[in-house]
Amino acid sequence: MHRKGVGLAAFDRREQSNRSFAELSSALNKSQIDHLHAQLTQFRAALVHFASTHRDSIKNDPSFRHAFQQMCSSIGVDPLAGPRKGGWWAELLGLGDWQYELGVQIVDICVSTRERNGGMIEMSELIRLITKLRGVDHGAVTEDDVARSISTLRPLKAGYQVTVVGGRKMVRSVVKELDEDQTTILILAQEEGGRVVEDMLVQRRGWTRERAHAAMDNMLLRDGLCWLDEQDEHEGRAYWVPSAMQWDL
């Protein structure tokens, strides 16, 4: 005879099975969580291992660092997240410190050269000076590193930015937009190793003499982006753009 399970005993049975299902599910959950914990511990151990074995390579080898940064961004990990954001990762690597340290060096060079270049420095020149400042033991620094450090400086709102002028990367350390004429002059200065005369703007860029004169005057007097040379052999009067000149300190 088939039991339909409609009596009081049926309630008991159902309750019992519900209970056992609940037990089973919590047991399953627990095992999943344990499993996850184990995985995380493993992952963390792997990262610690990775960090300790590769920390030096990350700090000293630019191409390794670049590959590492790319790996991080592809899996959505920010190696710069500080300890406060739960970034024990950054702590392990010391990369955050490395990047901030580079940021400080960038600021150092931008500020100390600002007086002569008016707050614009060519990327290659900046890297050259940073390398000099860091000494040989600290390994090379790439454009990528500099750009990354500059982006970590953004919260300071000091106006540090990488801009492209005439196909060349320049780092700007003043809050100042370059107008079109200034950009043209900077490009010309870079082609000429720093020296610009009004004639170049008239002949090669088709500017009127007045426009050339006014633009150079602004660069000189208003912006302090160039220096005057009144002893020029050919023109008598030339302008020198320090940010386009290469200096040996």
Place this chain on the structure above:
Amino acid sequence: MIFTTHTTKSGFLLPSIHSAPPFFTEQPNPATQAIATDHWIRLILGYARHRKLFFLKVEDAETSSNDWDEVLKNERINRKVLPSHLSYVLEAMVKKNVAVYEPSKQTRTVMLYWRTPEEWAETLHNWASSTGQLTTILTYYDITDPPVESELTGIPVPLLKKAIAILAKAGKAQVIGISEGEGVRFFAGN
């Protein structure tokens, strides 16, 4: 164009800015000019210390073949400091108290303080005590032209007098009238 440092015949290392042509022009932008002037002052004092030069004259930018050629000119880039520019730098040096017009009441010659009178006073006192000449009466000539060359050899008398005055104030020297004019006696002091 790469701007590099350069070592002169006298063994002085010129900074890279000295090979930049606009460094030899007075800058119309006041901020730029202030920077350039600071560089000039540092350069002039450094060179004076290197060569033990005590005076700089506007004239040094007008004539050639003088002690200042290596600094006031750069033949490699065919630039030189013009007298009016130098005159401006001298004025700035006097304002910053790293030089004084000497003699006073003119503005064409300065006496350079690559050491301050206070530092000279200390040098002077050290010299007198280390050569065992404390309490001995010395003429200025004994100090500026001693038989054994010293750091004070060639020091101009006006500068020497300033240093002595500082020591006298501290009770470490006394100016004495002697037959040839003035002499000085140093004391150990405290």
